[in-house]
Amino acid sequence: MSVVIVGSVAYDGVETPHGKADRILGGACTYISLAASFFTGVKIVGVVGDDFAREDEEFLAGRGIDLEGLERVPGKTFYWQGVYSADMNDRTTLRTDLNVFADFHPKLPESYKSAPYLVLGNIQPALQRNVRAQMNGVRLVGGDTMNYWIESYRDELLATIREWDFLLINDSEARMLSGAHNLKRAAAKILEMGPSTVVIKRGEYGAVLFRLDHHFIVPGYLLEEIFDPTGAGDSFAGGFIGYLAEKGYDLEKGHINSKELCRAVIYGSVMGSFCCERFGVDRFRTLTRAEIDARFAEFRDFTEF
């Protein structure tokens, strides 16, 4: 069943210890959509400038992604530039040119409004909320946020996530949002804010899914070489929602078996791990569903006892 994905479509300049690439396709919406496209139909909502390359558009369309909601306006596409530390645990943003993204007011095409799944990438919380309101009878909605919105738009953010089924957030953001340092306590506080499901991402250490009645911990996949971690968290989101949508699950208690939900977390982890193997979105150009399922089996192999 199809998923509507809203967020940034960007060009990135990335430098890691393995090399450097400039003006490569990036953005949260791009990574989430590409990862989800291996599981289910995807419809994206975003904005790009007149510099957005035809080959990038063709790549997305070639993955079966519906681009009706991708606005093209005069000006330049959102540009982000960053450099990673030697161990790749930190990154420094060198430049953020919002460009046409500064005036992004997501508007859903009619054909999107009855989609059952909605993922809201990290944008201003009021915009996320407004998109949610444009949907008719969405079954499952969730998304991401970041430190800036947590600090400076807290009330709007709380009103927004109150209507969400799931929140994907990294560990430092979970601590900031909840005010609790301990991960279990942080998750318990966030579960009181609305979402029935919280997934806390821990970078190379994996992720933890929390619900009121259980939690599930997945360690990170051990890569021998991390080329570029950009987009790994968004690719996680894409794998997670992609699997749920492929199976037609929602997150209502009783509807989804808790082990199936854990499997969605594993597929998220699988997609995040593939993302890091090449610069930018490059790994998704050659990836196959068979490789995805083989890595899923590897997760079982190295965690089962």
Add this chain to the structure above:
Amino acid sequence: MSVVIVGSVAYDGVETPHGKADRILGGACTYISLAASFFTGVKIVGVVGDDFAREDEEFLAGRGIDLEGLERVPGKTFYWQGVYSADMNDRTTLRTDLNVFADFHPKLPESYKSAPYLVLGNIQPALQRNVRAQMNGVRLVGGDTMNYWIESYRDELLATIREWDFLLINDSEARMLSGAHNLKRAAAKILEMGPSTVVIKRGEYGAVLFRLDHHFIVPGYLLEEIFDPTGAGDSFAGGFIGYLAEKGYDLEKGHINSKELCRAVIYGSVMGSFCCERFGVDRFRTLTRAEIDARFAEFRDFTEF
């Protein structure tokens, strides 16, 4: 089957965000032994001063630990004092008084020499090697080390671990020992140094077991309150060797089923997690095997998918 455990028996002064305790029972040998004692017979080799309290001796003996190899000499017991950071990810050593431990030359009682299992806590590598040489027909030997020996006694350390079946080491030490930042590459290099099994401990994030043909990752147990992480790594070692000894396993290829070895890692993680729940060794005063097995089942519950 019984395990000989060699290392420091100490008094610790510990300050964590949850409080402060001084001159409490500690030391690597103590933690490893207490944790292992829930699984198998334990014989310890260490040295204490004439200030070593009768009640501490009675506690160890009460856990069935053989103290014949615990030398009592004039002087003071090894004293360590440290303080943890607010998030408990760092600790600062305030004081290290080696005292009687400065002249520790472990000598095995006759009754220890034919024990099938040997764990060498973090002491000077040449001493570790000397203990190994005193054993007759040991089936399984391994232990721990630390940054100081890796940096300043590298050749001795390499000669020592060449004779070991397993090495337990934390992630930063594994990087230092191998010269590789990437965990998989670091482990591959260490496996070339002798041990057939390397367990890399990652603090709150759990541990990874590496063998030539497979690896196993266990995430850390999520505690709501970490009272005192002192000794968690040593308690891990105790649970790990304790389970192997209880079952009578060695680490020869073909002798142990890889899933059983994973279970030893889980029991290690279980014992490390319990250790953090109270100051010093206190949790081991009340812990029961039923609680241990219940937590083992919890690990299965939050990792299975």
